[in-house]
Amino acid sequence: xxxxxxxxxxxxxxxxxxxxxxxxxxxxxxxxxxxxxxxxxxxxxxxxxxxxxxxxxxxxxxxxxxxxxxxxxxxxxxxxxxxxxxxxxxxxxxxxxxxxxxxxxxxxxxxxxxxxxxxxxxxxxxxxxxxxxxxxxxxxxxxxxxxxxxxxxxxxxxxxxxxxxxxxxxxxxxxxxxxxxxxxxxxxxxxxxxxxxxxxxxxxxxxxxxxxxxxxxxxxxxxxxxxxxxxxxxxxxxxxxxxxxxxxxxxxxxxxxxxxxxxxxxxxxxxxxxxxxxxxxxxxxxxxxxxxxxxxxxxxxxxxxxxxxxxxxxxxxxxxxxxxxxxxxxxxxxxxxxxxxxxxxxxxxxxxxxxxxxxxxxxxxxxxxxxxxxxxxxxxxxxxxxxxxxxxxxxx
Amino acid sequence: xxxxxxxxxxxxxxxxxxxxxxxxxxxxxxxxxxxxxxxxxxxxxxxxxxxxxxxxxxxxxxxxxxxxxxxxxxxxxxxxxxxxxxxxxxxxxxxxxxxxxxxxxxxxxxxxxxxxxxxxxxxxxxxxxxxxxxxxxxxxxxxxxxxxxxxxxxxxxxxxxxxxxxxxxxxxxxxxxxxxxxxxxxxxxxxxxxxxxxxxxxxxxxxxxxxxxxxxxxxxxxxxxxxxxxxxxxxxxxxxxxxxxxxxxxxxxxxxxxxxxxxxxxxxxxxxxxxxxxxxxxxxxxxxxxxxxxxxxx
Numbered sequence: 001x002x003x004x005x006x007x008x009x010x011x012x013x014x015x016x017x018x019x020x021x022x023x024x025x026x027x028x029x030x031x032x033x034x035x036x037x038x039x040x041x042x043x044x045x046x047x048x049x050x051x052x053x054x055x056x057x058x059x060x061x062x063x064x065x066x067x068x069x070x071x072x073x074x075x076x077x078x079x080x081x082x083x084x085x086x087x088x089x090x091x092x093x094x095x096x097x098x099x100x101x102x103x104x105x106x107x108x109x110x111x112x113x114x115x116x117x118x119x120x121x122x123x124x125x126x127x128x129x130x131x132x133x134x135x136x137x138x139x140x141x142x143x144x145x146x147x148x149x150x151x152x153x154x155x156x157x158x159x160x161x162x163x164x165x166x167x168x169x170x171x172x173x174x175x176x177x178x179x180x181x182x183x184x185x186x187x188x189x190x191x192x193x194x195x196x197x198x199x200x201x202x203x204x205x206x207x208x209x210x211x212x213x214x215x216x217x218x219x220x221x222x223x224x225x226x227x228x229x230x231x232x233x234x235x236x237x238x239x240x241x242x243x244x245x246x247x248x249x250x251x252x253x254x255x256x257x258x259x260x261x262x263x264x265x266x267x268x269x270x271x272x273x274x275x276x277x278x279x280x281x282x283x284x285x286x287x288x289x290x291x292x293x294x295x296x297x298x299x300x301x302x303x304x305x306x307x308x309x310x311x312x313x314x315x316x317x318x319x320x321x322x323x324x325x326x327x328x329x330x331x332x333x334x335x336x337x338x339x340x341x342x343x344x345x346x347x348x349x350x351x352x353x354x355x356x357x358x359x360x361x362x363x364x365x366x367x368x369x370x371x372x373x374x375x376x377x378x379x380x381x382x383x384x385x386x387x388x389x390x391x392x393x394x395x396x
Numbered sequence: 397x398x399x400x401x402x403x404x405x406x407x408x409x410x411x412x413x414x415x416x417x418x419x420x421x422x423x424x425x426x427x428x429x430x431x432x433x434x435x436x437x438x439x440x441x442x443x444x445x446x447x448x449x450x451x452x453x454x455x456x457x458x459x460x461x462x463x464x465x466x467x468x469x470x471x472x473x474x475x476x477x478x479x480x481x482x483x484x485x486x487x488x489x490x491x492x493x494x495x496x497x498x499x500x501x502x503x504x505x506x507x508x509x510x511x512x513x514x515x516x517x518x519x520x521x522x523x524x525x526x527x528x529x530x531x532x533x534x535x536x537x538x539x540x541x542x543x544x545x546x547x548x549x550x551x552x553x554x555x556x557x558x559x560x561x562x563x564x565x566x567x568x569x570x571x572x573x574x575x576x577x578x579x580x581x582x583x584x585x586x587x588x589x590x591x592x593x594x595x596x597x598x599x600x601x602x603x604x605x606x607x608x609x610x611x612x613x614x615x616x617x618x619x620x621x622x623x624x625x626x627x628x629x630x631x632x633x634x635x636x637x638x639x640x641x642x643x644x645x646x647x648x649x650x651x652x653x654x655x656x657x658x659x660x661x662x663x664x665x666x667x668x669x670x671x672x673x674x675x676x677x678x679x680x681x682x683x684x685x686x687x688x689x690x691x692x693x694x
Contacts, residue, residue: 148682155627158623166665167662170663170664299496302493355504356497358497
C-alpha cells in the first residue's frame with residue numbers, strides 16, 4: 001500500500017518533529033480530551049437528565065466501536081494484512097463473555113425449554129477470558145494468514161464471518177440461536193453495572209452511564225497499548241512487513257510469526273469490543289455480527305486514515321453514532337423520512353453518508369481524517385507565522 | 397443414486413450461474429487489478445431494472461433483459477470511469493475497499509426500493525419442469541445452463557481469437573508493454589467492467605427465476621458466494637472461474653441435498669460450504685487452482 005506507506009512516513013516525520021517540540025503538550029491535550037469525555041455524563045445528567053440515556057448509550061456503543069477499530073487499523077494499516085473477518089472476532093468476544101459470565105445453569109429466557117450453557121466466572125475474569133478466547137481464535141487463523149496474501153487473504157477471511165454466523169445460529173446452548181441470549185451485567189469488585197441508579201455528586205447514573213466509564217477505560221487502555229506496540233520493536237517489524245514481506249524477512253523479521261501476532265492482537269481488540277458491545281446491547285443475536293459490521297469497521301478505519309489510531313477513534317465515533325443521531329433528529333431534518341415509510345430513513349441516510357465518505361476519502365484524501373487534520377494543523381501554524389514568508393510545502 | 401444425479405444437475409446449473417459471476421470478477425481483476433466488491437449490488441440493480449421493465453411496464457421479457465443488462469453495464473461503466481480510473485496506480489486493497497463503499501450505497505438504495513417485497517421478473521419459464529429419465533429439470537435452470545454455455549463459449553472465442561480479446565490478454569500480461577504497442581488500456585478496462593456488469597445482470601435473471609422465489613433484498617448477497625468461486629479458481633484465470641463456479645455450485649447443492657445426513661454440521665450449512673471449500677483449496681494452493689503464483693523477486 002504505497003500511498004499509505006507514504007502517508008505513514010510523513011506521519012512519523014511529523015510525529016517526531018511534534019514530539020521534540022511539544023511532546024508534553026500533546027500528552028496534556030490527550031489527557032484533557034479524556035477528562036472532558038469523562039465529565040460529559042456529569043454535565044449531561046445536570047442539564048439534560050431526561051434525554052441523557054440516548055447519548056450515554058450511543059457513547060458506549062461508540063467506545064466499543066473505537067476499540068474494535070483500533071484493532072482493525074493495527075492489522076490493516078499497521079501490518080498491511082487485509083481482514084474482512086473482524087465482525088467474527090467481535091462475535092467471539094461477545095459470545096465468549098456471555099458464556100463465561102453466565103451462571104452454570106441458566107434457564108433460557110426466550111425459549112423456555114432450552115438450557116443455555118455458562119461457566120459462572122466472575123465478570124471481570126469473564127471479560128479477560130473473552131479477550132483471550134478471541135485472541136486464540138485469531139491465532140487459529142494463522143495457518144491461512146501465513147500462506148495467503150493480499151486480496152486473497154481478504155476474501156478467505158470473509159469466510160470466517162459466514163462460518164461464525166452459522167455457528168451462532170446453530171449452537172443453541174451457547175448463543176441462544178436465532179433469538180439470541182441475555183448478557184449478564186458486569187460486577188467490578190462489588191460495583192454493579194446493572195440498572196440500579198447510582199447517585200454521585202447529585203447526578204444519577206443509569207446503566208448506560210456506568211457503561212460509559214467502562215467503555216472509556218477500555219478505549220484509553222486500547223489506545224495506550226496500540227501506541228506503545230507500534231512505537232516499539234514489534235511495531236517496526238509490523239510496518240516493515242506491511243511495506244515488503246521480502247524486505248522484512250531479509251531483515252530478520254519472522255514473517256509467519258509476526259503475521260500471526262498481528263492477527264492475534266487485532267482479534268483481542270475485537271474481543272474486548274465484542275464484550276462491551278454485548279453489555280451495551282444487553283441481549284445479543286447472531287444477526288448483529290454479520291457482514292454489515294465488518295464493512296462498518298472497514299469504513300471506520302478508512303475514514304480515519306489507515307494505521308492512524310487517532311483517526312480510528314474519530315472514524316469509529318462517526319460511523320457508529322451517525323445512524324442514531326440522524327434518527328434522533330429525523331423530525332427536524334427535512335430529507336429524512338420516518339422509519340418504516342419506505343423513504344430515505346435515518347438508517348438509509350447514514351449508510352449513504354458513510355458509503356460516500358469512504359469513496360470520497362479514498363479517492364481524494366487517502367490518509368483519511370488523520371491527514372486532513374495534519375493539513376489543518378499545518379495551515380494554522382502557517383497563518384500564525386504569517387509575518388514570515390510562507391513555508392514551502394514539502395514535496396509530496 | 398437418482399437423488400445424487402438430480403443434485404449434481406442442480407449443482408451444475410447453479411454452478412453455471414456462479415461461473416458467470418466469477419468470470420465477471422476475473423475479467424475485472426485481469427483488466428484493472430481490482431476485486432469488485434460491488435458485484436452483488438450491480439447484480440441486484442440489474443435484476444431490479446429488469447423486473448421494473450418487464451413486470452411493471454409490461455415490456456417484452458427479452459427486451460427487458462437487454463435493457464436491464466444495459467443498466468447494469470452502465471453502472472459498472474460509471475464505477476470504472478468515475479472512480480476506479482481516478483484511483484489508477486493505487487494499491488489493489490485501497491481500490492477494492494472503495495468498491496465496498498460503492499456497494500454500500502447502491503445496495504442500500506436497491507434494498508430500500510425492493511423493501512420487503514419479492515419481485516418477479518415475469519420470465520417465460522415460470523415454474524415449468526421437464527421430466528427426463530426420472531429427473532425433474534426446471535426449465536429455467538435448463539435455460540440457465542444453455543445461456544451460460546453459450547455466453548462462456550462466446551466469451552472464450554472472443555477472448556482467444558478476436559483482436560480485442562488478444563489486446564485484453566496482452567494488457568493483462570504486461571500493461572506497460574501493451575500500451576507501448578498501441579493498446580488503449582482505458583478502453584480495455586472500460587469494456588471489462590461493462591462485460592462483467594452485463595454478466596452479473598444475466599446471472600441475476602436466473603438467480604431470481606424458478607426454483608427461487610423471486611428478487612428480494614437478499615439476492616445481491618449471492619454474489620458473495622461467487623466470490624469463493626473466483627478465488628478458488630484463481631483470480632486471474634478465466635477458465636478457473638468456470639471450474640470454480642461449477643465446483644462451488646455442486647458442493648453447495650450436495651450439502652443442501654444431504655443435509656439430513658450432515659445434521660451434525662447444523663442447518664443451512666450449504667450457505668457456508670462455498671467458503672469452506674475455498675479455504676481448503678487456498679491452504680494447499682494459495683493462489684487458487686489455476687491462478688498465477690506470485691513470484692518473489694528481490
